[in-house]
Amino acid sequence: xxxxxxxxxxxxxxxxxxxxxxxxxxxxxxxxxxxxxxxxxxxxxxxxxxxxxxxxxxxxxxxxxxxxxxxxxxxxxxxxxxxxxxxxxxxxxxxxxxxxxxxxxxxxxxxxxxxxxxxxxxxxxxxxxxxxxxxxxxxxxxxxxxxxxxxxxxxxxxxxxxxxxxxxxxxxxxxxxxxxxxxxxxxxxxxxxxxxxxxxxxxxxxxxxxxxxxxxxxxxxxxxxxxxxxxxxxxxxxxxxxxxxxxxxxxxxxxxxxxxxxxxxxxxxxxxxxxxxxxxxxxxxxxxxxxxxxxxxxxxxxxxxxxxxxxxxxxxxxxxxxxxxxxxxxxxxxxxxxxxxxxxxxxxxxxxxxxxxx
Amino acid sequence: xxxxxxxxxxxxxxxxxxxxxxxxxxxxxxxxxxxxxxxxxxxxxxxxxxxxxxxxxxxxxxxxxxxxxxxxxxxxx
Numbered sequence: 001x002x003x004x005x006x007x008x009x010x011x012x013x014x015x016x017x018x019x020x021x022x023x024x025x026x027x028x029x030x031x032x033x034x035x036x037x038x039x040x041x042x043x044x045x046x047x048x049x050x051x052x053x054x055x056x057x058x059x060x061x062x063x064x065x066x067x068x069x070x071x072x073x074x075x076x077x078x079x080x081x082x083x084x085x086x087x088x089x090x091x092x093x094x095x096x097x098x099x100x101x102x103x104x105x106x107x108x109x110x111x112x113x114x115x116x117x118x119x120x121x122x123x124x125x126x127x128x129x130x131x132x133x134x135x136x137x138x139x140x141x142x143x144x145x146x147x148x149x150x151x152x153x154x155x156x157x158x159x160x161x162x163x164x165x166x167x168x169x170x171x172x173x174x175x176x177x178x179x180x181x182x183x184x185x186x187x188x189x190x191x192x193x194x195x196x197x198x199x200x201x202x203x204x205x206x207x208x209x210x211x212x213x214x215x216x217x218x219x220x221x222x223x224x225x226x227x228x229x230x231x232x233x234x235x236x237x238x239x240x241x242x243x244x245x246x247x248x249x250x251x252x253x254x255x256x257x258x259x260x261x262x263x264x265x266x267x268x269x270x271x272x273x274x275x276x277x278x279x280x281x282x283x284x285x286x287x288x289x290x291x292x293x294x295x296x297x298x299x300x301x302x303x304x305x306x307x308x309x310x311x312x313x314x315x316x317x318x319x320x321x322x323x324x325x326x327x328x329x330x331x332x333x334x335x336x337x338x339x340x341x342x343x344x345x346x347x348x349x350x351x352x353x354x355x356x357x358x
Numbered sequence: 359x360x361x362x363x364x365x366x367x368x369x370x371x372x373x374x375x376x377x378x379x380x381x382x383x384x385x386x387x388x389x390x391x392x393x394x395x396x397x398x399x400x401x402x403x404x405x406x407x408x409x410x411x412x413x414x415x416x417x418x419x420x421x422x423x424x425x426x427x428x429x430x431x432x433x434x435x
Contacts, residue, residue, distance in 0.1 A: 001416055003364035003399055004380075012423050019426045036361050089404065117405025119387060139404075142362065146406045149389045193362045196401065196409050197390075219361075226423060247415040249401050255409055258390040348361070 003248065007220030016225035017049050024232045029055045029184060031320050033175060034191035035062035035348025036219050042357035044221045046228075054228065057320035058350040059183075060174055060273060061191060063139040064091040065318060065342040065349045068274040071167050072097035073303040075136055078165065079110040081299065085128060086112040087121035088136040091346040094339065098306035118150035125154070125162035134163045134295050142193035144168045144284060145258040148265040151286070151293050165295035166286055169271055170198075172206050173282035179210050181276070183320055187213035187231045189224070192246045197262075199254025203242045211240050218246040265290055274308075274342060275315030314341035317350050324354040331355060362403035364411055367396050377402065 032038060038058045041047055047056050060066045072095050079086045079102060086102065093102035093112060106112040111131075115121045118135055125133035137147040147164055154162040171194050179185070190203065195216045203214040213234045217227035227245040234240060244250045264287075271283020286294040295301070308315065311329050316322040324330050324343065334340040336352050343351035365377035365384065375394060377386050379402070387406045388394050399411040 001399070001413055003411055003416060006416070006420060012420065015423060015426055039361075117387065119405060142403050142408060145390050145408075146387075146404050149387065149406065193401070193403055193408060196362075222420075222423065226419070229426075245419070247419060248412050249409045255390060257392065258408070261390065 004220065007218065007222040009222060012222045013049075013225060016222065016229055020054070020225065020229050020232060021051050023229065023236060024051055024054060026235060027053045027055070028186045028232060028235050029057060030187055030189060030228060030231055031057040031059045031178075031183070031185045032189040033059040033061040033171060034189075034194065035065070035346065036193070037061065037189055037191070037217065037224065038350050038353050039348045040219050040221070040224060042353040044224075045357070046221060046224050049225070050228065054232070057185065058317070058353075059178060059320050060276060060318040062343070062346050062348040062350070063143065063169070064095060064346040065314065066169065066273045066275070067092065067095065067138055067167055067342065068272050069097055069308060070272070070303060070305055072101065073099075073306070074301045075102055075165065076100050076105055077301060077303055078134055078295065078299055079105040079112055081132075083131055084111070085124060085131050085133045086110065086136065087115045087124055087133060088112070089138065090114045092136055092138060094345045095342050096309070096340070118146045119153070122150050122153055122159060122162055125159050126157070129161060132161050132163060134165055136167065137164050138167045140169055140171050140191065140194045141198040142191075142196065144262050144266065145197060148262045151265050151290050152261060154293055155290065160292070163293055163295040163298055164286060166266065166284055167271075168266065168284040169273065169282055170268070170284065172202055173279050174273060174276060176206050176210070177276055177279045177282070178319060179212070181319060185212065185320070186235055187215065187240075189227050189231070190214040190216035190242070192216060192218050192223075192250065195246070195254065196249045197255045197258050199252055199259075200242050200244050200250060201252045202254070207240060207242050213240045214242045216242070216244045216246050216250050218248070273318075275318035309340050312341035314343040314351070317343050324351040325358070327351070362401050362408060364399055365402050367394055367398045367400055369396055370394060375400075375407070
């Protein structure tokens with residue numbers, strides 16, 4: 001096994017497509033809430049293999065995309081402080097804030113560095129004791145543990161010039177908020193790596209309250225088609241619940257060690273999502289024991305709120321209410337090279353996935 | 359960001375490992391997983407191993423799909 005090629009096998013794909021066509025008669029609406037799934041569905045053309053009664057919607061699964069504008073303005077403000085080094089994952093620097101982006105700040109001399117891992121950011125702090133090194137922490141349950149480990153290591157190694165700006169979010173409250181806001185779906189393709197860490201049991205309340213299904217899926221064509229088949233079968237049988245397709249890494253309880261590390265560093269807080277607004281307990285703030293590493297408490301981050309750019313429907317795209325190509329700006333004004341909205345910035349954003357693989 | 363990749367562990371040194379991703383060697387943190395040995399497959403996300411990959415479950419997934427035709431009453435073309 002190499003855990004990739006086996007799940008791109010044409011015969012297995014054909015078999016699944018036949019099984020889906022055979023089983024599926026009713027209309028079914030399925031939403032994916034992971035940027036990796038959005039990208040894979042478009043890249044492999046999964047949507048084109050399905051009968052027309054199966055509708056796939058993209059939800060708020062791209063961490064860069066759901067980071068709201070005010071968070072970008074705060075990051076820009078941090079970058080302008082003398083003696084700071086901003087460290088972050090790549091895509092974030094391209095999101096336009098209200099007046100600037102991290103990319104523009106970098107062009108004007110701010111020290112902004114893209115890192116692959118939080119431990120690289122920590123090494124930058126260790127190597128630059130005279131600077132304040134701030135890591136911009138975005139991402140969901142799969143990514144949060146790496147920020148937690150960095151803080152834990154910073155504390156253990158007494159690296160006093162390292163700070164985290166936590167913009168980390170958790171998925172289930174947003175999945176519930178979408179339904180509360182009127183998004184009409186039969187089930188979710190559950191985010192595979194989020195659930196690898198957090199465990200499939202985390203959907204129990206969501207499934208019980210809204211009587212919908214969650215099938216936690218892998219990211220290869222065979223994985224996604226099998227997950228869609230499972231959702232179709234559940235609907236056919238009048239069942240709802242949580243099932244795991246991606247069993248090679250996902251369990252009911254998840255990665256207990258990673259969850260404990262995260263719980264030791266972070267606590268739930270209300271957070272604001274682009275397109276969805278503030279959602280209770282959907283964010284993670286740093287516990288007071290680690291306050292000396294919290295960028296929120298150690299820098300002045302006050303900025304004025306600003307509206308989203310005119311004409312951009314990123315918020316509606318993130319809720320699955322509109323397709324990217326229903327936006328007047330799509331592919332004309334807004335392109336991956338010159339994105340207006342966050343959904344076009346990231347390769348996992350619905351707009352860029354549409355643009356690249358339409 | 360959500361993109362993670364399966365990799366084969368080549369060597370382990372404390373909290374860090376070297377792993378092969380399709381031949382490319384990457385450094386990865388083992389802070390989040392226990393009992394990782396050379397030869398194991400792990401899922402790497404932003405430089406951290408998130409989980410060991412279960413070969414047994416991986417094979418079972420494929421076996422279930424191979425049996426689908428029987429379940430849906432279809433025959434192979």
